[in-house]
Each structure stands twice: as structure tokens, then as C-alpha cells.
Amino acid sequence: MKPLNRTALLLVTSALALTACAPSGEVRYAPEAVDITVLGLNDFHGNLQPTSFTRAGEKTAISAGGVEAIAAEVNDARKANPNTILVGGGDLIGASPAISSLLRDEPSVYALNQIGLKVSSLGNHEFDQGLKELFRMQNGGCDSNDTTKACKFDPNYSGATFKWLGANVTYKADGTTPFLPYSIQDIGGAKVAFIGAVTVSTTGLVSPEGIKELNFLDEADSVNKYIPELKAAKVDAIVMLIHEGGEISTGAGDNYSTVGCKTLKSDSPIVQIAKRVDPAVTAIISGHSHQGYNCLVPDPKGNDRIVIQGDFYGHLLQRLNLTVDKANHEVMQASAQNVVVDYTARKANNTLDFGMTQLVTTADAKTTAVKSVFVANLGVPQIQRGISNARNTESALGDVIADAQVFATQAQGTQISLMNPGGIRADLPDTTQIKANNAINFGDVFAVQPFGNTMVVMDLTGQQIKDVLEQQWTGGNATAVKLLQVSEGFSYSYTDAAPAGSKINIADVKFNGAPINPTGTYRVAVNNFLAAGGDFFSVFTQGKNVIQLPNLADVDAFAQYLKAKGSTLTNTVKGRIIKK
Incomplete structure (x- = not known):
């Protein structure tokens, strides 16, 4: 986008009483708005098939989640808005049911590849089998610490096409990051940066031997470190993906359906982190605590910022609705909601994703003798x-x-x-x-x-x-x-x-x-x-x-x-x- 010429700029200024420059002297451009849908999946844990979920205010459980329904939900969002991206909040693998775990979670990675996941924060469970095995899950190959499970779904396991992000994970030896700290995605011509972090408590949540090479640093400090870099790249929005969460203080009645809640417990880790993360971050997609919430938490300047989590096992998809100005590199509007991934209804309506049905059927057949x-x-x-x-x-x-x-x-x-x-x-x-x-x-x-x-x-x-x-x-x-x-x-x-x-x-x-x-x-x-x-x-x-x-x-x-x-x-x- 080129700046307006001097004549046009004068006309716009006189007609609309607008200034040509921001207080800092930065030139302003004619806005170019792009509507973007960000869907977030947290704590999936290899649940290829649906599990039970009870909607807020109801007593009867439905089947929710499962990749057949998740894929269908994502596909519908893309049809409604081509500028849609799927991202993750960590723990996509690990602690998984037999259909995925007995195959070293490879079918879950393949399912997320096919659904079109682009990036995800690391979760503590990604480290369950150690750093070397996590690299294999990312990059492919069969050199696993459990050859009885690896490459049994696909003898040529090719790895994840999405990237795990970890701004706060560094090598003890030299301070470098083994994973990308952030990823800038082009969505409808807009540049949206996703920066990832995993809970600093990972050191106490997995086997020490598997992560002995790594440091897990303060989440907010690590994210803030990269904000100047992202601003210099002139991104249009920044979204934080973090595998850390909180708890709702008012109990089960105030959960995912509450829009703009302000009832996260004040001592929740995610609240303490959110209060310190740079205001340039528009929204925080969270995970880890396996709760559904759609809340507002003050940023360091005291302005409310979206902090959202989508339950667990794919029961909910977090949804951010962003309108960004790609000419002036800023967010014009942001809202959020949690979307129930209703497997029961989609099966009844015959709207499950056929490609995912085939994948689940294959994984099920390879594990059914044990299960x-x-x-x-x-x-x-x-x-x-x-x-x-x-x-x-x-x-x-x-x-x-x-x-x-x-x-x-x-x-x-x-x-x-x-x-x-x-x-x-x-x-x-x-x-x-x-x-x-x-x-x-x-x-x-x-x-x-x-x-x-x-x-x-x-x-x-x-x-x-x-x-x-x-x-x-x-x-x-x-x-x-x-x-x-x-x-x-x-x-x-x-x-x-x-x-x-x-x-x-x-x-x-x-x-x-x-x-x-x-x-x-x-x-x-x-x-x-x-x-x-x-x-x-x-x-x-x-x-x-x-x-x-x-x-x-x-x-x-x-x-x-x-x-x-x-x-x-x-x-x-x-x-x-x-x-x-």
C-alpha cells in the first residue's frame, strides 16, 4: 500500500478533519480492513474420537469433539470466511487414548495436518517422551524411543506440517531456542503473528531426564522479548498462544458460555501472566487447566484483553473474530466466543468430515485388537x-x-x-x-x-x-x-x-x-x-x-x-x- 499523495491527503484531511500523522509523526494511510477468524484448539490429547460433554445449563451429555466433527466445524468456518486459520494451545498429543497413543500419536498429527492446523504453542505433554521424540513428531522419521509404536500408522511417518512454538523454551547450553518463538501468517493479505509459550511448570510435570537440556523461562518476559521484533516486521495483529490457564472463581455455572467474564481467579497463572504481557498482544488463547472460559483480563495499561480457553479433548473451539487494518498495522475490532463441537448433531445430520472418518477408521483398525x-x-x-x-x-x-x-x-x-x-x-x-x-x-x-x-x-x-x-x-x-x-x-x-x-x-x-x-x-x-x-x-x-x-x-x-x-x-x- 502506497501513502496517499499530497493532494488526496489534503482533501481527506479537510473533509474529515483527520490528521495526516499520528502523534509520533507516523504517516497514516487509508484503512484497509480485513476480517479474520482464528479458531483455537487446546488440550486435544490425541482424542480422535468424541467424548462426553455437557452444555452449560443442561444435564444430558452429548458426544463432542473428535476429528470428524472438528474438521467439519473448521470447514464451515472457512466457507463463511476464507480468511480463517486454525491454531493450537498445546497438549495436542500425549496422555492420549489407545487409538492414538498405541500408534505414538502419529494419526493425531496427521489428522491435524489434514484439518489445516498452522501453528500451536508447545504443551507440557508434548515433552512426555522427551525432546528427541518431540523433534521426531515435528520433523518425521522412525528413530523413536518406542519402536513398538512408532511408524505403525504410516511406515514413512512424515511429521507435522504445522509448527510448535516455544518462545520461553531455550537450551541450557547456549540460550538458543529449539523451537520457533513465533510465526507470522499471511491471512487475507494481513500479517498476523502468533507467539507461543508453554507453562514454566513443565519442569515439574514431565520426566526430568527428557528435558534435561532445556530451560523453561518466565512466559510473559519471554513473549515481551519478541514484541519489538514483531512491531519492526509491521505485523497487523499479535495473538499469544500459551499452554497455561486459570480457573473460574464462581464455579461450574460460569463457564465457556459467559462472554467477557471477569471471574477468573486472581491468583490463576494465566491472570498473572496476562497482566504482564505487552498490550500489543490483542488476545490470548490459553490451555492447560482444562476449563472453558471466555474472559477479559486487564493488560499492563489496565485495558481489558481477551483471554479464552476451550475446555479439553476438542469439545470446544475457541474463536477470535478480528478486524485488522493492514494499511496501518493495527487491530480495529476483536471479539471472542467458544463454539461447541457437537459430534452428536453432526452425525445425525450427516455432516461429519469424510476424510477424517477414513483416518479414524484406519487408526481404529490398527488398534482394535488391543483395545x-x-x-x-x-x-x-x-x-x-x-x-x-x-x-x-x-x-x-x-x-x-x-x-x-x-x-x-x-x-x-x-x-x-x-x-x-x-x-x-x-x-x-x-x-x-x-x-x-x-x-x-x-x-x-x-x-x-x-x-x-x-x-x-x-x-x-x-x-x-x-x-x-x-x-x-x-x-x-x-x-x-x-x-x-x-x-x-x-x-x-x-x-x-x-x-x-x-x-x-x-x-x-x-x-x-x-x-x-x-x-x-x-x-x-x-x-x-x-x-x-x-x-x-x-x-x-x-x-x-x-x-x-x-x-x-x-x-x-x-x-x-x-x-x-x-x-x-x-x-x-x-x-x-x-x-x-
Whole structure:
């Protein structure tokens, strides 16, 4: 675009009383507006198929998400506005159900390629298998740390055509970035910059060995570092993609359907980050906390800015509606909404994407022999992991998993088991998979515990057990409480109003009805992620007489218990954790 000539500029100035220059002396041009649709997908976790979702204010669940419906939704948006782009908020892979995980998430990458995803922030789960394997997922090839799964979907796995972004991920050795910090996309002739970051807490959320080369730096500082560079490139808009989130303070009633909400908890990580990110960023597409919200958070100048997240597993697509002026490189208007990806309705209307149906059918066929193996009949149709996937309460499924880990490690003398709630990824089974006679198969079990963790048994003193329980509210868990699920015979109470570090009286921590002995020794079973200090539970690394059980996966321990006890199990929270 050329500047207006002097005569035209004078005419415009006199007719409209406009100035030819901004206060800084910058020349202004005749506006050239472009309407842009940005669709965001966060925390997909390889869910190629739909899962249950309940709309706000309704009681009956629908099937939502799944790549057949996601692709159809994106296609419809592109038909309505050719200037549409699909981007990601991290955790696109990792912690995935069997249809994707047993094939090393390669079908999920291919599905996102075909749907036309352009860029995504990194998520902590992208690092589950380490940096080298993440590079393979990005770039292709079969040199994997698990050759039993890699290149079984496509023997010539070609990698992601989209780019993972990580402005705050650097090499410890030299400070360089292993991933692009940002990507400038041409959308309808406008230049929109997407800059990505992953939660700084990634260091406590994945195996330390897999990320030992990397630093995860402050998210806001890292993004702000690149803003001058993007301004110099004369981009027309900047959108931040970040795998970090928040929680709504008013409860489940105020969720994705609330437009412009201002009820994100003030201590939520995403709120603290958003308040520090440069005002040049128009909107923030977030993830990680698995919540649906469409909120406004003040930027450093006190102006409201869009901060949005779309639930998880593809149930919602975040939608930004931007009008940008590509002549003067600025955003004229911005609004946001969350769009329900209604698989149930699309299947009934025969509007699912056929290409994605073919991909899902292929992936399903390659994994069905493992997934369809019968495990047990439960005593109820479903055992749940908690309301709205809450990780700060005891759940019926958490109780069962902790009991299963004691059951499977009896030969190692286990007395107590503790289970991290973030490792419980689905109800048993998902509402969409409830079967006759309350039957469950291995696919249902795998969906609950898909990480491939193995069991570890160790000695902890009573004081160490108390200390690890206190870590549920400290350090990296201070703003996102993670209540460890506990096994039968073990119980404790806590005072929610007490300060962090002093929420539990050791006299209220009991084993077989008696207070634990601070100096006594107890055999405790956990998965290898927790044993390494995962989820910021560093006390586990102090355990003694540690027995690693590399041939006992947590999912197999769970399946063993279900085979033995399935018909006796109910969807009942046992009351082992008591809030005062």
C-alpha cells in the first residue's frame, strides 16, 4: 500500500478533519480492513474420537469433539470466511487414548495436518517422551524411543506440517531456542503473528531426564522479548498462544458460555501472566487447566484483553473474530466466543468430515485388537474421576486406582498407595462408551491411565508422608491444588483455611484407624512419575529401599485389580480425604 499523495491527503484531511500523522509523526494511510477468524484448539490429547460433554445449563451429555466433527466445524468456518486459520494451545498429543497413543500419536498429527492446523504453542505433554521424540513428531522419521509404536500408522511417518512454538523454551547450553518463538501468517493479505509459550511448570510435570537440556523461562518476559521484533516486521495483529490457564472463581455455572467474564481467579497463572504481557498482544488463547472460559483480563495499561480457553479433548473451539487494518498495522475490532463441537448433531445430520472418518477408521483398525480385549464387568455402569475433572477433591475412580496399586504390589510389602489426579485422564468408561452388563475393555482402561508409567515401591517415614501431603498446596501446586488419591486403610483430614505447609496435623493422618508414627516406616507404592518428584512432590525422591518394577505398568496394575474386583466396585467416594 502506497501513502496517499499530497493532494488526496489534503482533501481527506479537510473533509474529515483527520490528521495526516499520528502523534509520533507516523504517516497514516487509508484503512484497509480485513476480517479474520482464528479458531483455537487446546488440550486435544490425541482424542480422535468424541467424548462426553455437557452444555452449560443442561444435564444430558452429548458426544463432542473428535476429528470428524472438528474438521467439519473448521470447514464451515472457512466457507463463511476464507480468511480463517486454525491454531493450537498445546497438549495436542500425549496422555492420549489407545487409538492414538498405541500408534505414538502419529494419526493425531496427521489428522491435524489434514484439518489445516498452522501453528500451536508447545504443551507440557508434548515433552512426555522427551525432546528427541518431540523433534521426531515435528520433523518425521522412525528413530523413536518406542519402536513398538512408532511408524505403525504410516511406515514413512512424515511429521507435522504445522509448527510448535516455544518462545520461553531455550537450551541450557547456549540460550538458543529449539523451537520457533513465533510465526507470522499471511491471512487475507494481513500479517498476523502468533507467539507461543508453554507453562514454566513443565519442569515439574514431565520426566526430568527428557528435558534435561532445556530451560523453561518466565512466559510473559519471554513473549515481551519478541514484541519489538514483531512491531519492526509491521505485523497487523499479535495473538499469544500459551499452554497455561486459570480457573473460574464462581464455579461450574460460569463457564465457556459467559462472554467477557471477569471471574477468573486472581491468583490463576494465566491472570498473572496476562497482566504482564505487552498490550500489543490483542488476545490470548490459553490451555492447560482444562476449563472453558471466555474472559477479559486487564493488560499492563489496565485495558481489558481477551483471554479464552476451550475446555479439553476438542469439545470446544475457541474463536477470535478480528478486524485488522493492514494499511496501518493495527487491530480495529476483536471479539471472542467458544463454539461447541457437537459430534452428536453432526452425525445425525450427516455432516461429519469424510476424510477424517477414513483416518479414524484406519487408526481404529490398527488398534482394535488391543483395545477390544475384555477386562471385567463393573458393579455400576461408570466410575467417575470427579465433577468437571476436578483435581482438588477425592474421587471414586481415584480411590479405585490407589487400591489397585496396593493390590498389584502386595509382594513388595505395600501398605499405602498415593496416586496423582492428573494421571487419571477419563471416567471408566467414558459416557460415550458405556456398554451392556457394565462391561469394560482394555481401551476403556487405557483411556484412564495412558502414560505408560510403571510402579515403584519405597519406604517413607510417617513424617515424610505428612510432608508429601503438605506439598499438595505448596510450590508448583500452590495455585492448582492436586490432591493425591489414597488407598483403603489410609486417611487424613486437612484445614483448608490454614496456611500452606501447615494444613495437616500429623495426628489426623491415619493408617488402619491409628495415627501414623512420625518416625515409623511405611511401604508406599506410587508410579515412577511421582517417584521421580513429578507434579512437584519432591519428598518422594527421599524414599528408601526403593524397588522399581519396570515390567509392571500402572495400567496393567489397574486392569489386574478390575479383573479381580470389578463386579464389587461402585461409583462411591470413600471419604478417605476429609476437608475441615
